Amino acid sequence: MSDIAPELTVIQKEKVVYEDRPVKQMLYPSLLFLLIGMAVGVFIAFNSFVFPDFFSGAHTHFGKMRPVHVGVITLLWLISVNMALFYFFVPRLSGVPIWSYKLATATNLLWWITLIIGNFSFPFGTNWGWEYAELPALVGFLPIKALLVIAWILFSINMIATVAKRRFKRLYVSLWYAMATLAWTAITFTLGNFTLGLVPGGISRVNMSFFYVHNLVGLVFTPMGLAIAYYYIPKIADAPIYSHRLSIIGFWSIALFYAWVGAHHMIHGPISQWLQTTSIIFSIWLFIPVWTVIYNFFGTLKNQWHQYASKASIRFLMMGTFYYLVTCVQGPLQALRNVNEITSKTDWIIAHSHIALYGCFTFFAFGGIYHTIEVMTKRPMWSERLSNWHFGMNFWGSLLMFVPLMIGGFWQGILWTNWADGYDFAEYRANMSQMPFLHTVAAMWFWWLLRAIAGVVILVGNALFLWNIYKSLSFKLLREMA
C-alpha cells in the first residue's frame, strides 16, 4: 500500500529544499543557555550545599538561584532545543519545507525575549511561587506568561500546518509524538499556570500543582524526547525502527496512562487514600509504554552496535535510552507506599529528576544535535576527539552525580525514618532529641561534594561540546540567523 498521498505523487521526485534557519535560531542560543543553566547549578551545588552561603546575599541564596537553574535548564535549554530539533525533523518527516519561515522567526524571537526576561527576573523577587510554574504573570509591564502562550500557539500553528501539507499519508511515530506534544503542552501549561486560583486553596491547589508538575514530565518532556529519539536513532544508525507497531502502542498507552499519576508526589500526604492508590496503579502501568520504547530502541541497534563505538551521537542516544529505563523503573517503584516512605523528599528524588531531564532527554538532544549540525553544515563535526571527550565527561559526570545522590538520598531517608519514628508520642520525641534533623543534613555533605564535582565535570564536557560546534560552523553564522 503506497504511503504517498495520491494527489502528491507528482512531486515526489522533486528534491525538497528545507529551510533550516529556524533550527539555528533556536539551537544556537539554547546551547548557550545549557552552559549558563549548568553553571548556575554548579554554583548552587557549591554555594548552598558544600560551602553554604560562601557568597551570601539577597540574590544568591538557594531560594533565588534554584528557580533560575530550573527555569533556564527546562525552558531556555531543554524545551528550546527540542523545538529546534522539531524544526529540523518535522519538515523532513513530512517531506515538505516548514509552512512559514517568517512565522517561525517571529515565534522564535518572541520565545527568547519572553523567557530571558522571565527567568532572569527571579533573583529580583518575581517568582510566582509554584513548582515549575515560577514564571511571573508580569515583569514590569510585560505579560510574560501570556506572551509565552502566544509564542507556543504560533509554534503549534506552524508545526500543524507543515504536517497538514505533508507528502506522506500516514504519520511516523515521531510526528504522532510531536503533534501530541503541542496539544498536551498547551493544556498542561494552562492548568498549571492559569487555573490554580480556580480550585480551593490548600491541598486542592497542591493537588492541581502536582498534576501539572508530573504532566510536564510525562506529557511535555517525554513526548518531545521520544519524538526526537524515534527520529534520530534510526536515521543516524541508518536502520529502521525495530517495530513501528510497538511504538504506536507505546504512544497511545502514554496518552492513556500518564495523566493519572500526578498524585504520587503526595503519597503519605494529606490527600485521600483512593487518589494515592489510583496514582500508584497508573504509575505501575507506565511500565507498558516504557517497555515499548526500550525494546524498540535496543532492537533497532541490533546488528548495529559497532556504531556505538564509532559515533558519539549514537552513544548519547543509547545512553539516554538506558537512563530512560532507569528513571522509568525508579518512578513506578517510588510510587509504592513503602518505597515512597524512604525516598520521598530526599536527595534520591534529585537524582531521579536529573536522570530524567539530564540523563535521558538532554542526552537525546545531544545525539540529535550532532546529526543536525552535520546535515546543516554538510560535513562531519570539526573534531571527533572532542565529541568523544564530550560523551566521556558527560557519562562519567552523570554517574558521579546520580550514584552518590541515590546512595546519600536513601541513607537520608533511612535516617529520617529512625529520627521521626515511635510507637507513641513520647518515643517519637525521644528519638527526635537523639538525632536532630541537622545531623541528617550534615550526613549528606560528602554526597553533595561528589555531586558538585560531577557538575564541574559535566559543565567542562559541555563547554568542549560548544567549542566543537563553534569550530564546525562557518563564520556565516550571524548572517544565516537573520
Place this chain on the structure above:
Amino acid sequence: MFWIIIGSTAASILGILSLIYFLKKGHFEELEDVKYQMFHDDE
C-alpha cells in the same frame, strides 16, 4: 469542581474520538511500511 469534571471528561472523549478517527482513516494499517519514510529524502 463541576467545570473540572466537565473539562477532563471532554478532553478524554476528544482523545478517544481522535483515536477512532485515525483508526477509520487507516493510519494504523500496515504500520511497518511507515518506518521507511525517513529514508526517502536525499540527506
